[in-house]
Amino acid sequence: MSVLTGGKLKLIQAALRLITQSRSLTSLGLRELAREAGLNPNTFYRHFQNLDEFGLQVLSYIAEDMKSGVRELRRTAETSEQAAHDTVTFVYHYFLANPAATTVAVRELHGPSPLLRRALENQLDASAREMGEDIIDRQLVSGVEPRTIHEISTMTIRYILFRAMDYIDQPAQRERIQLETERFINRQFRGAMVEHLTRAELDTLADNKQ
Amino acid sequence: MSVLTGGKLKLIQAALRLITQSRSLTSLGLRELAREAGLNPNTFYRHFQNLDEFGLQVLSYIAEDMKSGVRELRRTAETSEQAAHDTVTFVYHYFLANPAATTVAVRELHGPSPLLRRALENQLDASAREMGEDIIDRQLVSGVEPRTIHEISTMTIRYILFRAMDYIDQPAQRERIQLETERFINRQFRGAMVEHLTRAELDTLADNKQ
DNA sequence: CCTCTAGGTATACATGTGTCTACCCGTTGA
DNA sequence: TCAACGGGTAGACACATGTATACCTAGAGG
Numbered sequence A, B: 001m002s003v004l005t006g007g008k009l010k011l012i013q014a015a016l017r018l019i020t021q022s023r024s025l026t027s028l029g030l031r032e033l034a035r036e037a038g039l040n041p042n043t044f045y046r047h048f049q050n051l052d053e054f055g056l057q058v059l060s061y062i063a064e065d066m067k068s069g070v071r072e073l074r075r076t077a078e079t080s081e082q083a084a085h086d087t088v089t090f091v092y093h094y095f096l097a098n099p100a101a102t103t104v105a106v107r108e109l110h111g112p113s114p115l116l117r118r119a120l121e122n123q124l125d126a127s128a129r130e131m132g133e134d135i136i137d138r139q140l141v142s143g144v145e146p147r148t149i150h151e152i153s154t155m156t157i158r159y160i161l162f163r164a165m166d167y168i169d170q171p172a173q174r175e176r177i178q179l180e181t182e183r184f185i186n187r188q189f190r191g192a193m194v195e196h197l198t199r200a201e202l203d204t205l206a207d208n209k210q
Numbered sequence C: 001c002c003t004c005t006a007g008g009t010a011t012a013c014a015t016g017t018g019t020c021t022a023c024c025c026g027t028t029g030a
Numbered sequence D: 001t002c003a004a005c006g007g008g009t010a011g012a013c014a015c016a017t018g019t020a021t022a023c024c025t026a027g028a029g030g
Helices: A006-020 A030-037 A043-047 A051-071 A080-097 A099-109 A114-137 A146-169 A171-193 A199-207 B006-020 B030-037 B043-047 B051-071 B080-097 B099-109 B114-137 B146-169 B171-193 B199-207
Strands: none
Touching: A006 A030, A006 A043, A006 A051, A006 A099, A030 A043, A030 A051, A051 A099, A051 A114, A080 A099, A080 A114, A080 A146, A080 A171, A099 A114, A099 A146, A114 A146, A146 A171, A146 B146, A146 B171, A171 B146, A171 B171, A171 B199, A199 B171, B006 B030, B006 B043, B006 B051, B006 B099, B030 B043, B030 B051, B051 B099, B051 B114, B080 B099, B080 B114, B080 B146, B080 B171, B099 B114, B099 B146, B114 B146, B146 B171
16 A cells, blocks of 8 residues: 556546546446556556456545645634635635546445445545534534534535536636535524524514614 | 337336436446336337437436426425425425436436436426425515525525435435434525624524523 | 338347456566 | 566457347228
8 A cells, every 4th residue: 555556547547537528437447448548458457356446446546635635724714704715715626626536526426336435425424524623623613512513514515515516617607606605604504503593583683684 | 298108118117227226327228228128129219319318308207207296395384494394304205205216316417418417407496496486485484585595495405305315225314314404404594594693693692592 | 901100129230348368578586 | 597476468258239220010091
């Protein structure tokens, strides 16, 4: 584990290229991969046992990448609103720079291979947990149970992932998508902050605005 | 348009069966379909020009189904919380009864075929608009702009769709998923209702609970 | 009664696929 | 110097795929 030697890396990168051009990881053929990588089909077997193992390796290659990306995200932000803005900006830029990884993640999270699905879920849940801990440590929201914060984090991570697809392939809509995402996050947390109020109390609050 | 004759229907249903057993619509082969349907491969060409057209027809077959399902949903519920509960219960039961349709929708919404993607988006947006109108007409939330209600509806429809996958294939988690979904919806709307408050006002509200 | 047609079938072809076995070549270590 | 070995190649295998052409049959319409 695990310096990637030439051929192996070439195959993985070929997969990422093919996926960006509208394929799904599970549907790639090994000859297709070799062709794209400029290698002999049989070279595949020098590095991977079969396509399942290949899929897993591509995934962990991506995961490595994503993790290091998201780690950088320890920013200084005072309010949760500011943090939401910073996070969303950062994450979408990251996704934009790594379209293949994003596409793989979105497609395989609900894709046909249970193996890849579980792997991705674990990966996402880990990120969500980190995000939750971060919010708690930095006390970005008040009066909300940790349990709820983690729940919201999980939802948010998934939401962002899916929107990232739109963000990538609809350049004209990027600003709108970013703003929607921020509103989404803020509403979740604001909603959680007033979860203990009755509907009547809420209604008066809502009606009293000008 | 469009009484489905024997063979055509058999092919579409074969597709739905195959998809439930962990395939994706785009990845189906016509021989595979014919085999599953108990027909000669060439019969496919009597009914469809190619696999793309087939995909679209499967989609509209499903759409028909879903639409009629969701239409039944005009229930009587007094509070938005109650409506959320009723809706979520109904929708998840519907998805549970139609796993193939659900799987197709989830897989192809971010799948490799732009054609199917657009078709599905339109379908979902239509449902979201209906949901939004319904909420507005029945005045289930107060003090929230129609624009915001529609935005939340769109997010909710997509959220539910993805969770439906988990709901279907994790029987032990169904109650939890349903509750999470309800909390998700309520937080969105509650969050929207207090969107006009400042953070300081919110913090006092949140800290004052016991 | 004949003809047309919709739906289903059979055969065949070129191309693609995963996998196996065998061969090759440069580096490394003894 | 020689053996082992990691990484790459070549050819061949059985089988799957999309598609084209031709044939068959049951029913409908005149």
